[in-house]
Amino acid sequence: MTRKEIIGLILVPVAFIILAFLPSLPNSANLLSLAIPIAMFTVLATSWAIFSGPTHYISLATAAFYGVGAYTMATWLDVLPYPVILLIAAVIGAVFAAVVGFATLRLSGVYFVIFTLGLAEMTRQVFVWYQNNFGGTRGHYVFTDITEAQIYWQLLALGLLVYLVGWWIGRSRLGFAIRIIGADELVARHSGIHTARSKVLLFMVSGAFAAVVGVVMAPRFVYIEPAMAFNPQLSFLVAIMALLGGIHRLWGPLMGAIPFALVWEFIASNFPAQTILLMGIAFLVVVYYIPNGVAGVVEGWYHKLKAAGGEKHG
Amino acid sequence: MDKVALKTMDKPTVLEVREATKRFGGLVAVNQVSFDVREHEVIGLIGPNGSGKTTMMNLISGALKVSDGYIMMGDNLLSDMPERKIAQSGVARTFQLVRVLAGLSVLENVMAGAVFGHRKLWGKGLEVYAMRQLERVGLAAAANKPTSALTYIDQKRLELARALAADPKLILLDEWLAGLNPTELQTGIELIASLRDEGRTIILVEHVMDAIRSLCDRCVVMSSGIKIAEGTPAEVLSDKAVIKAYLGDDYE
């Protein structure tokens, strides 16, 4: 382990512990209504980038996994203990991602994007169809005594977990394989790498996290119905935030999730009719003007500073 | 019988190419080509531009699948295996148009060859081992640089180091010596000779005649996808059909 890694392994958990005290601040209700979406998008965007960063596959399937998670919660809430539901959702998300992955990761870039977008829509239709024919009502009530603070803490814990998983993958053979695949897939195959399996494994990680986030967020909606659980807007927002923050670093998506979630809250409450338009514009701006994201910009500054410092001393 | 033939004649066959054919739509890039490669042999695959040499290499490494015929390595039907399995059974290659891994350091590029293939190293051992391959091709000083800092020739060196890192039984070199100046060429030839001396089997596609003469035990000559000659360098280079294929190509 390098010194940088050890510092990170200490600092990151400490930061999370400090953040955990937010609900005990005065006026915490308002703070939580901002902190929960930020935490949620950080988990979703970071796990999204664990897959999309090195592979360059842009997935718009987040809403599919998230929705499946929300429905897992709605379906088994009264039957199974909560931790078991979390576990089941993770497994379902991972298996769902594996099936989708093996079917689609052979597709090249654009087709993969379209397919994943279609997937979320198709999953929604399947749920609508099922509920119309077998489920009685369209939606489900999710009545729990889970508080906002508890949702926030769970998201924090997931955030910590996603960082640990990302860090662990980064130093594993799988992480190395996926970097080689990202650089040149033909060379990867010629080096003995099972490229499809490596990509699917990472896709499973992001699918599992999105499904678990769906479970955690479900109580906030109280009433769950397909259009809300499988809202494609979520997929787009996650992709935009991750790209805005920068997907070549584990901490990149956080840099995108914080500012964007704040701006988004503002837009959604002040210009509710223009959200889609503004989202589209944001997407274009991010892709055109900050291709390496905030993380890339920050690193650029850091290197300049270091170079300037080096000149002074040298 | 000359010394070269004596040296390898009774060695076991490593690679068996039988009526290998590759079609691209109407174009037959490799047309029923057959040849054997024996252990520790250096085989030159030569022929005019567009004669199907690179396609043949792609068939062996698995980058392309045969349309007809087969390729065996030992008891393995190579032509039926995915590239990764072929790599794991001890085949490594360089590419005519170099393919270094941008975004990875020079050392990491070499490490990439030794983790998932014929060799499965990791950790400190991997680093030391990869460093040794870099020393071998004369790139040790650039180990921690990004690949963008390398010249074209150094990128070719890097590719060879990555192939060597796999510790392959069979190495495929596609015009690896092309573009080197006379001094570099000499070093390059010595390097390839040293690979043979340590017991590897080599197939090289080459246009540099000096290299072919000094390195190859045997040559397979292709023209328009067909094998037109096979034999020692001296034999094939004085073969009428071969001379015609090369000159014809120049005058057309």
Ligand SMILES: Nc1ncnc2c1ncn2[C@@H]1O[C@H](COP(=O)(O)OP(=O)(O)OP(=O)(O)O)[C@@H](O)[C@H]1O
């Ligand atoms: N992927 C492909 N699709 C279609 N045609 C191809 C493909 N690869 C090669 N060819 C064609 O097959 C023929 C043989 O090409 P190949 O690259 O094997 O020749 P080569 O002997 O390596 O030539 P050079 O000496 O120029 O490298 C050429 O006519 C080429 O255009």
Ligand SMILES: [Mg+2]
């Ligand atoms: Mg060629």
